[in-house]
Amino acid sequence: MGFKEGFFWGGATAANQYEGGWNEGGRGPALTDFTTGGSVKEPRKVTWIDKDGNAHATPQVHFDDALPEGGDHYACLDGYLYPNHEGTDFYHHYKEDIKLFADMGFKMFRMSISWSRIYPRGDEETPNQEGIEFYRDVFKELRKYNIEPLVTIHHFDTPIYLVEKYGDWQNRKYIDFFVKYCKTVFTEYKGLVKYWLTFNEINNTLNVINMFGDGTTDEDYKKRLTHLHYQFVASAKAVKLGHEIDSENKIGCMLAGAITYPHTCDPKDILLNQQTMEENFWYCGDVQCFGAYPPFAKRIWRERNITDLDITEEDLKVLKEGTVDMFTYSYYMTNNVTTHETEDTVQGNFAAGIRNPYLTYSDWGWALDPLGLQYSLEMIYDRYRIPLMVVENGLGAYDTVKEDGLIHDDYRIDYYRPHIKAMSAACDNGVDLIAYTTWGCIDLVSAGTGEMRKRYGFIYVDKHDDGTGDLSRRPKDSFYWYKKVIESNGMNL
Ligand code: P53
Numbered sequence: 394m395g396f397k398e399g400f401f402w403g404g405a406t407a408a409n410q411y412e413g414g415w416n417e418g419g420r421g422p423a424l425t426d427f428t429t430g431g432s433v434k435e436p437r438k439v440t441w442i443d444k445d446g447n448a449h450a451t452p453q454v455h456f457d458d459a460l461p462e463g464g465d466h467y468a469c470l471d472g473y474l475y476p477n478h479e480g481t482d483f484y485h486h487y488k489e490d491i492k493l494f495a496d497m498g499f500k501m502f503r504m505s506i507s508w509s510r511i512y513p514r515g516d517e518e519t520p521n522q523e524g525i526e527f528y529r530d531v532f533k534e535l536r537k538y539n540i541e542p543l544v545t546i547h548h549f550d551t552p553i554y555l556v557e558k559y560g561d562w563q564n565r566k567y568i569d570f571f572v573k574y575c576k577t578v579f580t581e582y583k584g585l586v587k588y589w590l591t592f593n594e595i596n597n598t599l600n601v602i603n604m605f606g607d608g609t610t611d612e613d614y615k616k617r618l619t620h621l622h623y624q625f626v627a628s629a630k631a632v633k634l635g636h637e638i639d640s641e642n643k644i645g646c647m648l649a650g651a652i653t654y655p656h657t658c659d660p661k662d663i664l665l666n667q668q669t670m671e672e673n674f675w676y677c678g679d680v681q682c683f684g685a686y687p688p689f690a691k692r693i694w695r696e697r698n699i700t701d702l703d704i705t706e707e708d709l710k711v712l713k714e715g716t717v718d719m720f721t722y723s724y725y726m727t728n729n730v731t732t733h734e735t736e737d738t739v740q741g742n743f744a745a746g747i748r749n750p751y752l753t754y755s756d757w758g759w760a761l762d763p764l765g766l767q768y769s770l771e772m773i774y775d776r777y778r779i780p781l782m783v784v785e786n787g788l789g790a791y792d793t794v795k796e797d798g799l800i801h802d803d804y805r806i807d808y809y810r811p812h813i814k815a816m817s818a819a820c821d822n823g824v825d826l827i828a829y830t831t832w833g834c835i836d837l838v839s840a841g842t843g844e845m846r847k848r849y850g851f852i853y854v855d856k857h858d859d860g861t862g863d864l865s866r867r868p869k870d871s872f873y874w875y876k877k878v879i880e881s882n883g884m885n886l
Contacts, residue, residue: 395817395883401541401827402879403501404494404834404851405785407548407593409477411837412507414484419521421513423550427467428453430474430843430858433740433757437843440470467553474860476838476845481854482864487531489866490835493852495538497872498879502535503784503830505545505593508552508574515552515570516559520577528578532585542586543784543830545647546575546631548593549840562620565703568627575631579638587641590721590784591628594649595621595681600673614697625680626708629715643718646681647784648674650724652769656731656747668692669730675776682720682777684713720777723785723832724812727752727765757789757847763811770819770826780827786812787832789839789847792869800853800869809871809878810886817883831875835866851875 409425416422424439429450431437438450443465450470469475483490483504494502508515510524535542551561559566579589598617628646635642651673655662671689679687686704694702729747737748739758752760766786774781788808792800809831820826833849836856841847845858851872856862877885 394821396820396826398882399500400882401501401543401782401829402883403499403503403540403543403828403830404497405503405543405830405832406483406505406834406837407545407840408483408505408507408510409480409548409550410833410840411480411483411504411835413478413480413482415478417484418510418523418527419513420507420524421509421515422467422553423507423509424467424553424556425477425550426475427469427553428475428477428843430476432842432844437841438473440468440473441465442468466557474858476843476858476860479856479860481835481837481856484527486864486866488534490852491531491534491538491540493866493868493872494540494834497834497851497876499538499540499834500879501541501543501588501828501830502834503543503545503590504531505548505550506578507550508547509550509554511577512552512570512574513554515555515574525577525581529581529585532582536585541588543588543590543782543828544578544582544586545590545593546578547571547591562623563616565623568623568630571627572630572634576634576638579635579642583639587639587643589635589642589644590647591631591644591717592624593647594723595624595628595646596648596651596673596677598624599676600649600651611698615699615702618694618697618699618702621677622702622704622708625677626711628681628717629684629711632715632717633711645719645721645782646678646717648677648720648722650674650722650769652724652727652765653730654727654749654765656729656735656749657733659732661732662730665732666730678720678773678777680712681717682779684716685709686712717779719780719782719827720773721782721784721828722769722773724766724769724783725786725832726760727762728760755788756791757842759789761788761808763815766812767815767819767822770816770824771822774819774824778825780825782828782830783816783826784828784830785832786829787849789833789849791846792848792853794853794867798867800867802869802871805851805869805871806874809875813878813883813886 415426429438436452439453440450511520598621632644635644653669655666729749739748752762788805835852836848836850836854839847853867855865
């Protein structure tokens with residue numbers, strides 16, 4: 394019972410937060426290179442210069458949203474730190490890091506390819522050979538240790554050239570640029586990479602504003618649904634192409650685990666929760682797993698007065714032909730929804746929500762809810778009946794290096810233990826779970842706040858919020874613990 398033979402234990406990262414080398418090896422800049430550091434209290438800013446030469450720093454709305462209008466351009470401004478430029482420097486440390494992952498016994502390593510390292514602008518015809526060779530070296534290094542790469546093709550980092558020239562994903566042209574990029578990576582890494590994810594947390598486009606934003610107009614909402622539709626089509630085309638290039642390829646969707654509960658047993662709350670889940674989660678899952686928009690999509694469009702989304706007959710055919718092989722998601726927390734007034738809220742960077750009295754919260758206000766992981770796995774598997782992967786899960790916490798150089802992160806172990814038990818219980822209940830890659834298996838820059846102090850790793854990296862640190866790596870206590878978990882296939886917790 395528990396985890397099946399050959400279960401993929403591992404860890405997860407993303408180029409924009411980990412890789413660094415932002416202006417090396419012919420790489421072009423990406424949206425995330427113009428995002429400053431921040432904190433729970435001080436949101437990250439996107440910096441840019443308008444047509445008249447005035448500098449601006451505006452709060453980041455969503456990772457994929459372009460703020461400036463045509464004619465304005467993104468710029469790094471004096472007086473700000475841009476932590477994603479260096480990340481924690483996988484670019485220069487990948488051999489050392491992969492060796493450490495192998496020491497822990499990793500079977501799988503999730504990473505993303507930086508689009509602008511392959512196509513520095515995004516719309517050129519020939520790719521950047523140096524970028525292609527970098528990832529080839531990385532994949533070979535992983536293979537050396539029998540670690541299976543799990544590659545996210547798009548993780549928040551659209552090339553800035555595309556954003557400035559074409560706006561963001563509200564432009565249909567993106568589909569072709571993206572598919573061209575996919576064709577290049579599928580072809581180049583054939584035989585080296587078998588597991589792929591198209592868009593990281595594709596549903597963030599909706600759930601971030603639904604849960605945490607306010608004052609969204611119907612027009613804004615329509616833009617987001619358009620953006621999402623083009624990503625659905627781009628993803629479906631990529632899936633089809635990936636299968637044609639190598640029939641061994643397994644390609645998955647990736648959603649943010651935006652799992653909600655009704656705050657009370659008032660049937661109004663039950664229904665509200667159902668509709669919230671439809672909008673924040675199932676809308677994206679259904680299109681990618683079933684290959685068609687779900688029936689409730691019409692309700693969502695109607696409620697937002699959207700009558701003319703740019704969805705063609707051809708698009709609908711593409712969606713049908715490009716359904717995914719596996720369903721993957723990130724799981725950090727659950728959130729409550731209610732139709733009732735409640736004053737009891739929790740302040741977090743993303744989850745500014747109703748407090749669940751049965752749960753405790755992380756220092757960043759995220760609910761700690763291991764049973765929610767079992768609940769979500771079973772619910773998702775019930776619906777889609779395809780292999781599942783939990784491709785992000787973990788605790789962002791403050792770590793202190795003791796005088797002897799050790800990091801006693803028992804709080805992290807205490808976080809993982811019940812989450813792994815919950816997955817095991819879901820497997821016992823018939824869920825076909827095939828992989829677990831913990832988020833930020835090595836410390837990296839937080840996406841939400843841009844901080845270094847919000848650490849997730851089993852491996853500590855000496856890098857700090859003010860940009861200082863020698864980038865040296867050292868195992869935390871959780872490193873040795875996770876190694877035992879992997880060795881025992883999840884039995885020794
Ligand atoms: P940080 C919000 C809610 C759930 C997952 O987040 C989220 C977000 C956005 O932060 O994103 C994923 O670094 C994302 C990763 C990110 C990770 O969660 O804010 O795929 O890139 O780092 C953790 O603590």
